[in-house]
Amino acid sequence: MRNECNIIRDILPLYAEDMVSPDTVSYVEEHLKSCEACRREYEQAKEPGRAEGKRDAVPLLKLRKKMAAKKIQTILLTAVFVAALLVSAFAVLDAPVYLPYSEGLVTAEPVGDGGLCIIFDEEVTEFDYALYPDPEGGSFYYCEVQAWTSLWDKWFSDKDGKLSAIVFPKEPFPIKGVYLPNDGNENICFYGDADYEGGIVLPRLSLGYYLFLAVAALVALAIAWLAVKKKAELRVCVERIGLYPIAYIIGHCIVSGFRTASYSLPRDFFLIVFLSLLLYSGLLLAYGIWRLKKELKESAPPYIRSSR
Ligand SMILES: [Zn+2]
Incomplete structure (x- = not known):
């Protein structure tokens, strides 16, 4: 059991800080029930001041901050997703x-x-x-x-x-x-007059040009991404910008389907821009969460890595 005790003591500070997965919690609890020595160690770790004094608290604090940020961003992402869903439903139901x-x-x-x-x-x-x-x-x-x-x-x-x-x-x-x-x-x-000469209202095509611009921007950014792939900071920057054309294209498809001609251009364009901004903030949040998750994975000790 000696080996298990060592593992448990490595996890204890994180366990005391409530920073382990449910699986790990039940694993630690199971062990604490049966091991007097580790239970005592845990009681000590719980006392404020002790644990921080013993261990290097700074990385732990950073980890905790990142986890809190992840939580907040996940809540925001859900809110943005719900809002985007409502706007999409409105765009479809209200389409003339x-x-x-x-x-x-x-x-x-x-x-x-x-x-x-x-x-x-x-x-x-x-x-x-x-x-x-x-x-x-x-x-x-x-x-x-x-x-x-x-x-x-x-x-x-x-x-x-x-x-x-x-x-x-x-x-x-x-x-x-x-x-x-x-x-x-x-x-x-x-x-009125019967000798009306007639005429045809043609749909407006601007949405097609904007869609084309979005696709062109996406292609340009994909090329830029390949060029800066190895420079982490630039790559993140390109990835963040690249999310907007993606959001715009999705917004267009939701509001106008695959049509690019419109008889109600101001309405359609306003809805596409509004929806694309919502989707963009959602994509940015999702991207941030993904990056945080990756960072957490890299900074977490090996024994909790597998459980996340
Ligand atoms: Zn033990």
């Missing part, structure tokens, strides 16, 4: 589902002195409009309308009845109501 034009989806009737009341069908849960004078100088106004719904609205909306809006032009000109289907089909004039 533009409605193709159909008879009666949107109608209009004149109100008051030159105003127009625009009325949407019940399936429309959100809409947007823009009223502006004819850019070619004609004596009329355009009122461009988009209408959409979302998974959230379909499942949880308690809106009753039809949505509507009333618009008034600044000058006493007639209004042409134009519906933008946002699906690659031609715009439709649902009110």
Whole structure:
């Protein structure tokens, strides 16, 4: 049993500091039950001052600090992960589902002195409009309308009845109501002049460029990483920076799927940036925890190394 006692006494200071794994705890406790000498040694180690005096307390203290940091970072990581999950769910549920034009989806009737009341069908849960004078100088106004719904609205909306809006032009000109289907089909004039020339709203492509930039940055950083692989500090720096393009790419996939064209660019871009920042802080935390774990493994005495 002599050999076992030696092992137990090596672990005792860590055991007294509550810094060993549950397996080691039960191993030590089992031994203490049956070994009087080690029990006495343990009682002494527990007394404040003694243990520190006997052993070099500094590495132990450092170890303890690192373990505390690991704990805090793990809690933060969980919080960030939950937040990212909520934002992702919101991004998916709130994504606009533009409605193709159909008879009666949107109608209009004149109100008051030159105003127009625009009325949407019940399936429309959100809409947007823009009223502006004819850019070619004609004596009329355009009122461009988009209408959409979302998974959230379909499942949880308690809106009753039809949505509507009333618009008034600044000058006493007639209004042409134009519906933008946002699906690659031609715009439709649902009110006013029949000789509407039409047009198509094209999706905006900026998200594709940003995604391309993120991938290019990732590739550049991967090359930089290979170049500085052997210089520990630079490598860590490159790895930390490299996590952002990764976070951005994941954010893009969650918000826009694999599409790069968008009919709701400001919304999508804002959500991607917001989500990517959350994910980035999560990845940084995970990276920090991983590094701490590695350091702890390297600085811990050999007998607790295997149990971690
Ligand atoms: Zn013993």
